[in-house]
Amino acid sequence: MSIAPSSLLSAVLLASTFLSSAPSAEATPPLPTHRYVPTIQSGEVTHLAQGRWDLSSYGMLFDFSAHEVGVFDRAGGLCWRDTEYMDAKSVNDLVPFVATGSSPSSLLFASSPDGTQYRTEPVSMLPLACTELQDRTSPLYIFNAITASLLELYPFAREHNVDWAERTSRLRPRIASVHSKVELLAVFIELFRGVEDPHTSLAGSINGKPFRLRSFRGQDFKELEAAYSRQNQYDIFLDWLFKRWMPGELDQASAALLPGTRQQAFDSGLVWGKLKGNIGYLAINKMAGFRQDSDLAGDRSLLGPALDRALADLQDTSSLVLDISHNMGGDDEISSDIAARFADRARKAYSKQAFRGGTVQWFETVPHQGARYLKPVYLLTSELSASATEVFAIRMRGLPNVVQVGETTQGIFSDSTEKGLPNGWVLAMSTEIYRDPHGRNYEGSGLSPVVPYRVIGVNHAANRYRNAILRAAELATTHRLAY
Structure with missing residues (x-):
């Protein structure tokens, strides 16, 4: 569950409610x-x-x-x-x-x-x-395929304040006058307007130029989008975010560490070192793609030795700042492997269920058999913490030695189910409901920290991110966890 570079649907609305009901179907034990x-x-x-x-x-x-x-x-x-x-x-x-x-x-x-x-x-x-033979590339067929999929399979209309039935009824009459992909795209811009769910989008290309209709939630992204709109070097928002803005953030994190302690792996996918007061620091900046040609199995095999190195370097620290504030997602299995390094015993982590009649699947966090870190952990999050990163956070919040600090996360847990359309466009949509062990669903609202404060800043000169790391270290020094 990761977020790939794309263009951005500009209009945004705020939706921050969550489901609190328990899973409705009987859980099925996993196969060996x-x-x-x-x-x-x-x-x-x-x-x-x-x-x-x-x-x-x-x-x-x-x-x-x-x-x-x-x-x-x-x-x-x-x-x-x-x-x-x-x-x-x-x-x-x-x-x-x-x-x-x-x-x-x-x-x-x-x-x-x-x-x-x-x-x-x-x-x-x-x-x-x-x-049966029919024209499945016609504007009406594409419109009906997309809207029917959203109406039948999308779980979070309430959480994201969208009435797909009303939008479908209002926009369908416009299809009769659509004679090009550009005109069809204009209809879908209205259909997706303000839906702050980055896992739900429409992507494709027109005359060789790619597009993606997608919106993010929260003040951080509004400020970042505003900064992006003031430049003309990059055509795609997330290209600008990762290639232009993110390096300055990583520089701030490096500046927070004690001299000579910084180590990294996977092109800064993992960064670790030490902070003042014998506080350890470990940043997990990606949950997939540790090597360009690696698949999930390859990523998992690469991750283990890197975590062994990091935890060996940090074993003598008194507490740890675990930074996932700039991690926008990846694979749930990676989140499981990392969380296992902080678990004292096996614990229920979360359940997931497809919205349309799927069986409930429970997932546990099981302690890793090798190097672990069981001292106090301060989990630094932000609105950029999304998808598999939030699945990691929900695992970590179930551990007694962990406290979340910083900003509320993005609030997109469901896998993004992709459906390739007959005209070559791709509909992606959230289709699953994740719940913590208490039955709470945080889609559209995100995971709120115990100690809230700002982490993300557009202007690197203000050092907001560096200061956020140092504040987490200060909390680790002065705040005593009861566990």
């Missing part, structure tokens, strides 16, 4: 990890996965044979072949593992053996809506 096998082996679909499989909780259907793959999206009586998943490699990115489910006829696909499970049921043939 040894039961899973790769979905794709030697470039072919493994025999177990061959067949037609209905993943109705995500509005998807798989049609797999040994040498051919088909992923179909379904909503509102429509069905189209997903243009994002047309070959074995892309299917491996979508559902890399598979196992027999609780009944002999059902299959469980998974993001990893210890990751998200996708429960499917067999179907004898593709529905007629998937196979």
